[in-house]
Amino acid sequence: MKYLCLVYEEAAKVDALPEQESSTIAREDLDYLEELQRSGHCLASARLQPPETAATIRVHHGSVFVSDAPAVGAKERLGGFHLIDARDLNDAIRIAAKMPRARLGCIEVRPLMECSPR
Numbered sequence: 001m002k003y004l005c006l007v008y009e010e011a012a013k014v015d016a017l018p019e020q021e022s023s024t025i026a027r028e029d030l031d032y033l034e035e036l037q038r039s040g041h042c043l044a045s046a047r048l049q050p051p052e053t054a055a056t057i058r059v060h061h062g063s064v065f066v067s068d069a070p071a072v073g074a075k076e077r078l079g080g081f082h083l084i085d086a087r088d089l090n091d092a093i094r095i096a097a098k099m100p101r102a103r104l105g106c107i108e109v110r111p112l113m114e115c116s117p118r
Contacts (some may be wrong), residue, residue: 002043003084003092003114008076009105017104028100033082040085041095047080076105083112 017025036042058065075081079101086092089111 001086001088001092002114003089004110004112005082005084005092005096005099006078006110007080007082007099007101007105007109008108009101009102010075010078011077012075014079015105025029025104032100036082036084036095042082043085044083045081049080068091077107107116 014022033042033045037043052068052081054068056067058067082096082099084092084095086095089109092109092111096102098108101107
């Protein structure tokens with residue numbers, strides 16, 4: 001089954017990291033990603049640009065509204081994602097719990113709904 005692991009980081013925690021610690025976590029991220037790829041669990045993975053680079057699109061009554069900001073203002077910001085293949089939710093949680101960036105915020109693990117064309 002496929003799961004999307006959304007990586008949320010506490011902005012204040014990330015911004016306060018000393019450069020050496022930030023580099024260590026980045027290295028751990030890459031090492032763990034390689035492990036997930038070798039084991040066949042990782043289907044796709046990416047870090048995201050900072051929230052200030054986001055655009056949010058809303059459509060109301062046929063009109064399109066664009067704002068230059070993320071959709072939600074919060075203490076935590078979406079920093080990346082991992083699309084994984086796992087046996088079940090418990091396996092996906094086990095995989096997500098080892099993600100180094102979980103120490104900087106949280107990982108939301110959400111099962112994908114399979115969509116089939118009509």
